Amino acid sequence: MMIASVETETINPNSTTNFATAVRISNLTKRYGNLTAVNDLSLTVPTGKMFGFLGPNGAGKSTTIGCLTGLIDPTSGMIELLGQEFNSNSITLKRRIGVMPEGLGLFDHLYAHEFLAFNARIYGLEESTIRNRVEELLEAMDLASATNKRLADFSTGMRKKVAFAASIIHRPDILFLDEPFESIDPAGVAMLKDWLRRFVSGGRTVFMTTHVLETVERLCDDVAIINHGKVAWRGDVSQLMTGGKLENSGEQFDTLESLFLHLVGERHGDLGWL
Amino acid sequence: MNNDFLKRFLALVRLRYKLIWAHARTGNGKIAMLFALYLIGGFVALFFALGGVGIGFAITSIEPERAEYFARWMLFGLFVNGIGLSLLFGTGPRAAFSEEALRRYPLDDRERFLVRQLIGILDPVWLLLIACTYGLAIGFWWLGGGSIFRTLLTTTVFIVANYLATIVLLTVVGLVMETRRGSGLIGTVVLLVVSFGPLAIALLINSRKAAVWNALDILLKMTPPGAAAGALLGDTAANVIGNFILLLVWCLALLWALEKLEARPHSTNQTAAASIVWEDYTDQLSKLFGHRYAPLVNKSLRYHLRCNMIRFSLITAPVIVLAGKYLIPHKDGQGYFAVSLAMFFIMSGATAAAMMLNAFGYDNAGIRRYAFLPIRFVDALRAMNLSSLLLRAFAVFISFALWLVFYSSQVLSLRMLAMMLSTALASLFLYNALGFWTSVFSPKSMDFDAMWNNRLSFGANAVIIGGVLIPFWGLITAVNRLGLTTLLRFWWVPLLLMMACACLYIFSFFAIETSLNSRRERLINLIAGARD
Numbered sequence: 070m071m072i073a074s075v076e077t078e079t080i081n082p083n084s085t086t087n088f089a090t091a092v093r094i095s096n097l098t099k100r101y102g103n104l105t106a107v108n109d110l111s112l113t114v115p116t117g118k119m120f121g122f123l124g125p126n127g128a129g130k131s132t133t134i135g136c137l138t139g140l141i142d143p144t145s146g147m148i149e150l151l152g153q154e155f156n157s158n159s160i161t162l163k164r165r166i167g168v169m170p171e172g173l174g175l176f177d178h179l180y181a182h183e184f185l186a187f188n189a190r191i192y193g194l195e196e197s198t199i200r201n202r203v204e205e206l207l208e209a210m211d212l213a214s215a216t217n218k219r220l221a222d223f224s225t226g227m228r229k230k231v232a233f234a235a236s237i238i239h240r241p242d243i244l245f246l247d248e249p250f251e252s253i254d255p256a257g258v259a260m261l262k263d264w265l266r267r268f269v270s271g272g273r274t275v276f277m278t279t280h281v282l283e284t285v286e287r288l289c290d291d292v293a294i295i296n297h298g299k300v301a302w303r304g305d306v307s308q309l310m311t312g313g314k315l316e317n318s319g320e321q322f323d324t325l326e327s328l329f330l331h332l333v334g335e336r337h338g339d340l341g342w343l
Numbered sequence: 344m345n346n347d348f349l350k351r352f353l354a355l356v357r358l359r360y361k362l363i364w365a366h367a368r369t370g371n372g373k374i375a376m377l378f379a380l381y382l383i384g385g386f387v388a389l390f391f392a393l394g395g396v397g398i399g400f401a402i403t404s405i406e407p408e409r410a411e412y413f414a415r416w417m418l419f420g421l422f423v424n425g426i427g428l429s430l431l432f433g434t435g436p437r438a439a440f441s442e443e444a445l446r447r448y449p450l451d452d453r454e455r456f457l458v459r460q461l462i463g464i465l466d467p468v469w470l471l472l473i474a475c476t477y478g479l480a481i482g483f484w485w486l487g488g489g490s491i492f493r494t495l496l497t498t499t500v501f502i503v504a505n506y507l508a509t510i511v512l513l514t515v516v517g518l519v520m521e522t523r524r525g526s527g528l529i530g531t532v533v534l535l536v537v538s539f540g541p542l543a544i545a546l547l548i549n550s551r552k553a554a555v556w557n558a559l560d561i562l563l564k565m566t567p568p569g570a571a572a573g574a575l576l577g578d579t580a581a582n583v584i585g586n587f588i589l590l591l592v593w594c595l596a597l598l599w600a601l602e603k604l605e606a607r608p609h610s611t612n613q614t615a616a617a618s619i620v621w622e623d624y625t626d627q628l629s630k631l632f633g634h635r636y637a638p639l640v641n642k643s644l645r646y647h648l649r650c651n652m653i654r655f656s657l658i659t660a661p662v663i664v665l666a667g668k669y670l671i672p673h674k675d676g677q678g679y680f681a682v683s684l685a686m687f688f689i690m691s692g693a694t695a696a697a698m699m700l701n702a703f704g705y706d707n708a709g710i711r712r713y714a715f716l717p718i719r720f721v722d723a724l725r726a727m728n729l730s731s732l733l734l735r736a737f738a739v740f741i742s743f744a745l746w747l748v749f750y751s752s753q754v755l756s757l758r759m760l761a762m763m764l765s766t767a768l769a770s771l772f773l774y775n776a777l778g779f780w781t782s783v784f785s786p787k788s789m790d791f792d793a794m795w796n797n798r799l800s801f802g803a804n805a806v807i808i809g810g811v812l813i814p815f816w817g818l819i820t821a822v823n824r825l826g827l828t829t830l831l832r833f834w835w836v837p838l839l840l841m842m843a844c845a846c847l848y849i850f851s852f853f854a855i856e857t858s859l860n861s862r863r864e865r866l867i868n869l870i871a872g873a874r875d
Contacts (some may be wrong), residue, residue: 138714138715139714139715140711140714141864142863142864155694157714157720157863158719160717160718160719161717163715163716163717164717166715169716170711170712170715171711172708172711172871173708174708174709174710174711174712174715175708175712176642176646176706176709176712176870177707177709177791178645178646178650178705178791179642179645179646182619183642183645187638187641187642188712188716190637190638190641191638191639191716191717191718192557192716192717193717200621203619205617216618216619222789227404260623306683
């Protein structure tokens with residue numbers, strides 16, 4: 070009963086955004102000294118999509134998400150969220166996005182309910198709403214029995230669940246998730262996937278990075294693969310579920326993995342001694 | 344001990360020193376190393392100028408019949424130093440690899456135990472202590488005669504006993520700290536020792552209670568330093584052998600205690616689920632700061648009040664002020680007032696300073712959240728500073744009330760009270776103002792659970808050390824030079840100082856935003872990057 074209540078409360082299908090484009094990135098560049106982490110990246114993500122943002126380690130995924138959420142100031146380029154220009158001082162826009170960042174960004178010495186309530190208060194939710202949502206989220210995430218334990222003592226999977234709960238507690242229009250499924254048990258992953266599908270079906274947008282390509286094939290309908298800070302491929306992967314193929318420069322691929330390896334280059338280090 | 348084990352052990356020693364060196368190469372590490380070298384240099388210079396070989400020479404040549412007595416107390420001093428260095432500064436056994444860290448290497452239980460202890464004893468600061476102990480012992484041998492073999496053997500066993508006593512004590516402290524009320528208990532014990540220990544010793548010295556001293560000396564003879572002194576300088580063979588056996592018994596007993604303590608299962612922090620409390624005193628207090636700051640102040644108050652170091656600091660503040668009455672020599676009302684002024688300035692500044700001076704340091708990866716939450720980044724810093732100001736002000740007013748009670752027998756005028764309160768508030772505002780700047784320009788990732796170790800950044804250390812030394816000597820010198828009557832004529836100076844500090848605080852509160860915004864990304868990387 071409670072879990073159902075969370076789903077209807079948190080993912081409200083009536084609260085769709087009025088913009089056709091959820092995220093628009095134009096010529097985004099981020100440099101750290103001589104290192105160019107993101108190189109003139111341009112990308113548009115329509116509203117109501119489950120968008121997968123893929124790439125090998127060090128490709129610039131987290132930097133891009135950092136720029137999109139206000140964590141990192143771009144060196145140049147422009148970002149628009151929900152039709153409005155976004156930068157690290159866009160407080161009004163930040164109220165409309167939910168973020169699960171790299172490293173989760175938890176305050177370790179708070180209890181889970183204190184942490185969730187803190188986030189909800191910052192987003193300006195009413196006190197009675199905060200209490201209801203926190204209790205329901207803890208119940209749904211199977212964390213209600215851990216109310217006497219600080220976040221520092223949580224397992225990695227539990228911490229991830231708390232970070233996810235904090236990112237959705239205010240019913241954002243866009244959800245930015247950095248590796249959302251890593252370290253979560255299979256039942257938890259199935260639950261999150263279900264919630265994300267419902268979230269998107271309500272007209273909201275999910276922008277996520279993950280290394281689990283099978284998950285992307287089953288969950289995402291729109292994917293971009295970046296390499297060396299640039300978009301290397303962009304397309305719809307939902308056709309794979311119906312036996313279709315992915316295409317890149319005339320070549321066809323049966324799986325997202327084969328396309329990914331083709332684009333980023335397969336690595337075959339020869340460990341003869343192994 | 345086979346050859347393979349020796350190779351693995353040496354590899355781990357190399358790794359430990361590489362880690363020390365890697366830390367020393369970081370910005371804060373270089374500064375910490377500079378401080379450490381300065382302290383160690385001073386310590387070595389002092390020891391070798393006055394002590395070590397010299398002391399051994401002096402004692403044995405001037406008062407040979409009392410050599411054992413002096414050696415006992417000197418070795419006791421070194422023994423306490425060894426424990427103190429490890430307990431307060433985290434050197435020696437505490438800094439070595441943990442059992443968990445060593446489990447990844449191909450070592451069995453006994454080898455891991457041995458490696459941990461050997462690496463602990465090979466810590467740079469402990470090596471210095473070992474050198475000092477050998478220096479002292481060789482001094483005794485050089486002019487006191489006896490066998491060099493006996494001297495070196497006894498000293499080695501004494502060092503082992505010192506190390507074992509230290510690690511047993513650290514383990515006991517660790518076990519107590521794991522319990523719910525452990526930090527409070529340890530804090531109270533340390534507080535009593537620090538506050539009233541010197542007082543008790545001072546009273547003993549003043550009253551020349553020879554009987555008490557004799558009793559202490561007899562007691563000391565039964566301890567490792569007493570046994571070592573007897574084995575080094577005993578006048579008969581029976582005395583030497585008896586003391587050496589006593590020293591060995593101590594080592595074995597401590598080793599047995601250590602093995603028993605380590606065999607205890609660790610507590611797992613697993614506690615039963617509790618019902619959520621939605622409205623407590625931190626919620627009530629934070630509401631005072633308005634809608635904009637309330638959630639951030641709430642979070643910060645919880646952090647402050649859960650940090651053992653901050654809690655200890657808040658609890659001890661009033662007692663430290665009162666301890667000034669007993670611990671610092673002063674003859675008359677003038678002296679009392681000077682010391683009180685200085686103590687209040689220091690106490691109101693240094694209390695719970697750690698979190699305020701490295702405000703983001705305890706957030707670790709949490710600092711990222713301030714960047715994407717719909718708040719101005721600077722509000723997080725301001726909220727942390729405000730909550731620190733609130734708690735510290737509370738400690739100051741409690742201390743002030745206690746001070747009034749304790750000093751009621753002294754001549755106290757309204758001007759004196761105004762000066763006292765103004766000085767305390769000036770310090771409060773000054774330190775909190777500086778806290779804004781050190782948090783932004785000298786940030787450091789902090790260990791929330793560390794109780795005793797000084798892990799503050801260079802800037803924070805400079806503020807604390809400078810803030811203790813300057814007012815202490817400045818105020819006492821001013822009172823002594825000018826005299827109390829002259830000083831009281833200028834009673835309005837502290838009032839002006841307080842207003843100036845309040846203005847500095849307000850200025851810093853607003854001006855810090857520009858600096859923070861320009862360093863925001865760097866700050867996040869520095870604080871969050873180290874832990875993820």
